[in-house]
Amino acid sequence: MKPEEKLKDNSRLEFLKTAAIATVGTLACGSLVCSCSKKEAPKSQKVKLLSPEGEIVEVDSDYLNHQEHMAIISKLEAREGIAGKKFVMVVDLSRCKNARKCVNACQKWHYRGEDTEWLTVKLMKDSEKGAPYWFPKQCFHCDNPPCVKVCPVDATYKRDDGLVLIDNERCIGCKFCMAACPYSTRVFNWDEPEIPDYIQGQPYSAETGIPAKIGTVEKCDFCPDRSREGLLPPCVEACPNGVFYFGDENEDTVTNGDETVSFTQLIKDGGAYRFQEELGTKPRVYYLPPKNRQFPVERGYEALPDKLKDRFRDVMEGSGEI
Amino acid sequence: MELNKYQQELFDKQRPTVEKFGAKTWMWSLFFLAWIGLGGYALYLQIAVGHTVTGMRDNVVWGLYIANFIFFIGISYAGAVISGILHILKVEWRKPIIRIAEMITVISTIIGPIFILLCIGRLDRLHHLFLYPRLQSPITWDVFAIGTYFAGSVIFLYLALIKDFAILRDAKLNVPKWKQHLYKFLAIGYRGTKGQNRHINISTNLMAIMIVPLAIIVHSVLSWIFGMTLRPGWHSTIFGPYFVLAAIYSGTGVLIMAMWVYRKMYKLYDYITDQHFVYLGYIMMVLGAGYGYFTFSEYLTDWFASEKWVSEVLEKMFNPAKYGWYFLYSNVFGILIPVLVVAIPFTRKPGIIALASTFMVLALWIKRYLIIVPTLESPLLPMQDTRMEYVKYSATWVEWALTLAGVATFFLFFTIMSKIVPIVPISEFGDKEKNPEAPTDATKENNSNPV
C-alpha cells in the first residue's frame, strides 16, 4: 500500500505538504551546490513526520517529490521557454542494456501508470544480418516538428529553448499530432487517468504535464520544471550506465550526471546520428551508434519479466524481422 | 401558382406522398430512430467513459469514424458535382433527379463532420477551434472548407426548392396547419413573377458554378489531412485528385441507388427513366475507369520502388491473412464490375446498374478503411507492444453502433424529406414537354420487370 493511501485525512495532508516544502527546499539547495550531479535525492527513503494529532507517521520520500512540481510559472512563460537555453540530448546506444530504470523514473516523476511510456526502450534490428540493439526513445523535440505543424489549436507548440510541449488545457484531442509524429511518441488518455488525490488539485502547467487530463495527448517533455531548478531529467539521473547526456546546445555542454562533456566533441567523436534524418524533422536527440558495446544485448532481455519479454520475443528468438 | 399540364400531372402523382405520412413510413422512421437511439447510447458511453470504449489506441488513433467521415463527404458529391455540372452544362435530363442528388449532398455533409467530431477527445473544447485557430493546420482548413461547402449546398438545394414550396403552398393540400405554415414560410413569398424567376435562376446558376470548385476544395483538403503527414500510403502527391475522383465516383453510385429505390417506392417510372440509369451509368463508368487508373498508378509506383516502410503497408494489402481479401474486393467491385456492367450492353439495365453501384459504394467504403487502418498499423518504429488492441485495430460495438446510426440518419432524413417535398421537382418541368429525352416505351416495357 502506498503511503499516500493511508492519508485519507485532508488536514493531515495539508500539514504534510507544508512539511514537504521544507524538506524539498533543503533538497533543492543541496542540488544547487552540487549542480547536476546525480543521486542527490536518495530514492525510496522513509521520512518521519509529525501529524497534527501528534502521531509520528512514516512517509516515503518519493511522495514528497511532487512539491518540486510546484514551480509556478505563467502560461506565457511555459510557451516561451527558458531564456538562453537550447536543450539537447545525446543517447549513447553502446551503453544501454535495457535496465528500464529510465522508464520507471519517468513514470514515477510524472505520475503515470506502468502502461504509459513517454520514454520507451525498443529493440532495433536494422538489417537482416545486423545485430539487435537497445534503443531508448523519448520525444525528439524536433526542430521541424510535424506534430506542431498540424495542431489546429496551437495546443502543441515549439519553444525558443527547443522544447515541444503540449498544453493539455487547450488540446481538443483530435489526435492529428499522433498521426503526424512519425516516431510514435505521443500517447493519448483514452480514459480518466489515475492520478493520486494530492496531484489532482494542482494547478496545471504545460511544463509538468500534471495533472493528466482525459481525452488529451501527452508525451515526454524533457522536464523543463526540473531544468528550472537546476536538476536533470529523472531518466538521465536514473540510468545506471549513463546512457543519456542532457544539456544545452548554446553552452555546448551535456552531462549524464557522472561526466560533463562538450556536446560538439561528443557527437563528433562518437559519430552521432539523428534517427531518420531523411524525414526532415530535425530531432534534438542524437544517437551514438551501438559499437563497442558494454553489454551483450541478451543482458537486457533475460532479466525481463515475461510480459515485457513478449515484446521482443520475435526479434530475440527467431524470425529476426522487425 | 399556375401549373401547366405536365406539372399538374406530376403534382397529382406526388400529392399523396406529401399529404400522408402512412403507417409504413412511421414504421421505417421508428426503425431508423431505434438505430439512432442505440448510437446515442454509444455516444453517451464514449463521452462518459472516454475513448477507451472504442477500438482506437495509440497506434491506430483513427478508425471507423474517419473512414465514415471520408465516405459521407464523398457521397455528398452526388449533389454538388454531378448536379452542379449537369446544371452548368444545361443537361435537360438532369431535372427529375437533381433533387435526390442535392438531398444526398446536404444530409451527408451533415453526417460526415459528425463522424470527425466523434474522433475528438474533448468535445467540450470544440470552441478552441475558433478561439485559437491555427491556419497552418489542415484541420483548420477543413473546418472552413466544410462549413462553406455545407452552407453552399444548403443554399443550392433550397434555391431549387422555393418554386416547389410555392406550388405546395398554393395547392390547398390536406395537411396539418404547421406544414402549411412551413410551406408558406419556406416559399418566401414566391409568386412566379418574371423578376422573382430571374433572380432564382441567376442565383442557382451562380451557386452551381461555385459549388463545384468548393466541393473539389473540400475533398482535397480532406485528403491532405493524410497527405501532409509522413506516413506510408498517405504521403502521396496524388491524394487530392485521387480523393476527389473517388468522391464523385461514390456519389454517383449512391445517386443511382437512391434513384432506383425512389422510383420503385413511389412508382416514378415515367420520370426517372431507364435512360437516366444509362446516362448516369456512363458517368459512373468513366469515373470508375479514372479511379482505377489512379489506384493502379498509386500502388504500382509504391510497389515498384518498394521502400521498406511503404512495403510494410503494401504487404498488408496483398496478404490474404491481413487485408488481402478486402483489398481484392475493393478493386474488383469498386473498379472492374461497375465499369464492365455499364460497358456491356447486355447488363446495362437499371436493376443491374443499381446493384453494381451498391457493391461499388460498399467497396469504396472499404477502400477508405484500407487507407486509414493499415497505414496506422505500420508505424516507423516497431510497436513492440503486448497489448493486442494497441497493435491491431478492431472496431468495437460502440463504433459500429455509431456508424449504423449515421447510416440510419441518412435514411431517416430521406424518408422525412420525401414526405415534405416532392422528390421529383415539379416546377422544373417548365413549359416544355414532360421529359424531352424520356423514351417512354422502353420504360413501360421495363416496368413489369424493374430489376
Ligand code: SF4
Ligand atoms: S518526436 Fe514526434 S512528438 Fe516529438 S517533436 Fe518530433 S514529431 Fe513531435
Ligand code: SF4
Ligand atoms: S490532439 Fe491536441 S495537441 Fe494534438 S493536434 Fe489535436 S489539439 Fe493539437
